[in-house]
Amino acid sequence: MSFSQGISGLNAASQALDVIGNNIANSQTVGFKSSSIAFGDIFSGSQVGLGVQVAGINQNFSDAALTQGSSKLDMGIQGNGFFRLVDEAGKISYSRNGQFKLNADGYIINNQNGFLTGYQATGTPPEIQPGASVGPIQIPNDTMPAKATGSGKLVGNLDSGSENVTVTPFDPENKDSYSYSTQVNAYDSLGNKHVINVYYAKTADNEWKVYSNDTTSPKLDGGGKPVFQTADLKFDSSGKMVPADVKIKVEGAGYKGGEALDFELDLAGTSQQAADNETNTASTDGYSTGSMNGYKVSGNGQVVASYSNGKEQLIAQVVLANFTNPGGLSSKGDNSWTETAESGQPVLGTSNSGTLGSLSGGKLEMSNVDLAQEMVNMIVFQRNYQSNSQTIKTQDQLLQTLVSLR
Template identity: 45%
Template sequence: MSFSQALSGLKAASKNLSVIGNNIANSATYGFKTGTMAFADMFAGSKVGVGVRISNVVQNFNDGPTITTDRGLDVAISGNGFFRLEAENGTIFYARNGQFLLQPDRTITSMEGFKLTGYPVDNGVIQQGANPVPITIPEGILGAKQTTQGFMQVNLSSTSPVITAPFEPSKPDTYSWVTSTTVFDSLGNAHNMNLYFVKTADNSWEMYYQDGSVANSPVVPDPTPTVPPAPPAAGIPITFDTNGNITSINGSTPPDFTFDITTEPLNGAPSFTFSLDFAKSTQQNLSANSVSNNFQDGYAPGEFVGFQINDDGTIEGLYSNQQRQLLGQIILASFANPEGLQPEGNNVWSETRSSGQSRVGIANTGSLGLLVSGALESSNVDQGQELVNMIVAQRNYQANAQTIKTQDQILGTLVNLR
């Protein structure tokens, strides 16, 4: 019996050395998880054991150190969760290694060619809860967006003199100040809208606008006298209170300080109307009229120049017009028992009955961990501990070999009895 006990010990120690060697070999493998051999004793109907057997190889899913790479396609998971990958045949795998590649067909894959999956985008909105699909990075242009609304915060100097002469855009002495805002039509043409301000009395102003990108465009309201002669049309009225706060514009009172501006047709694009909000504009005694804030929601078309993976897993396309567009969102998968996952090699695991079914979601929700863009999770192998484990396994092997040697000596003594 001693021979079988020792042989089982030799086998177990050898397998343990294999596990330790595999850990050490993968100490530089990103996302690798340490394996530990679990042993169980064996009995055969008596209180004297008949040796040892290998019960399982338990994986340690604690986080490995996160290292910064500054590579756009590197993503680390901090905490619970796995990347969900799809093979060409539709098989689903799970990984902690966040080293990804961009393939010629614009899909994002692992180094082994498995496609990274996530939530798709529809009309710029992430479809959370939809069936996960392979993430692709399209290279098409981002079409123009026509301006629908704008915001401008100005300060009109209270020391500006009152203008009595009829307004004419070609005569600077008939208006107090001119500024402009750029808006975009449906084809992405820029319209430089000139805004003319005329102080008509204390705390009272009028405004005219003109599409400066179109030659000979009319001024609105039209200040030209009609025939038969009549007074010029008044501009859009703006009034302030004695504290310099705007009280009305074109008849609108708080909280609505917007009015509509219509552009002229340009390069095949029709005219369009957008609303301009002058809320928070003031009249204060500054040395000059000024614009402190100017925003509008349109933009020209742009060419694709790159993409960025954010820490929440969203992927944004970057375009030459300084705009961004959502392209998808990386999802994470969690399991009731990660130690029940089946290692498949190539830095991936597969789902088993023991692990339970995967539960998918986005990073930093529920039990799922964080994503760190431009970083990778290192192996969680502790080389110092593994070297100590190797010495212990070696001694176990030697001790079991010594058991065989001792049993052999005892048998030799019995054989030599006369």
């Protein structure tokens, strides 16, 4: 009599229940990937098998549902890809657990103190440079430096029904010497705010004269009077500006140590219709200094900081890694894996590039364990265990009968 079949069945069923128990225990573990057990039969030169063996334990890397995270640095992946992490010793691992936080030095880490890696933005303004190396991502708590205005746009409508201005010369203190005025804000090299006044004077049908002046720090002539920059606007019978690419200079003097303003306002798109004078767009590209208010992770994995001056600035971009055979990765616990010869080497990239999936900021990927299926599997393998124990009991009874023969 051979008890090997029943014993192997008991061992296999016990290991299967271990796998199921581990899946159930991790049904609420963020980024956990469920496992399943595979069996193979045992033959040894006989048509009658010698039982069953565990052929392997496979992980299911299918997506799980995303849920709302509790941290601004929480991230969830849908599709192919893993977060790339590096520890203080330089050992690299990969994970789908997107629970991240900042350490005392501003680096993004997980709960096991592994550093999240990606491309750090550099330069002014910060950008991801071509060929940038992959390394730990740091969010510096620096002040955003000011940017001097280098260009601007001013678009609106001029009332074709306005009376021609007859009072000359132009004088901003005399409202009869112009038809309409508006303002644009600009900033110098130190972030000082300058108010630019722009005046429009209708000189004839379809013809206007435009004047600009830095009221905060005006450029002065030899007599100490403000110097105005000018431009001429002409419109066709349909109210379109011709030519369409008119610009007006803005020049000022140095202010509180900052460099003098010197840029152009683009007036393209300005119209002349029988409607009120109005400004639709008045903007410049400069800004003052700003302190960091917070940060977020965008949908493409970019880490973006926001500042008190109302501006945002790119800090870094998270890198994802993919493998030819994710099933060949070696599990090291803590929801992380390391590469092996079977998995192949990692292919790095950013969210939604190549075969990589999408990354969502402020979200977490939950466990992909199907509790209902695991409960059914547990019942099945419990019955399997009982059945294998019954074969041992039956063979024991047969052996007892043979021993009892005289």
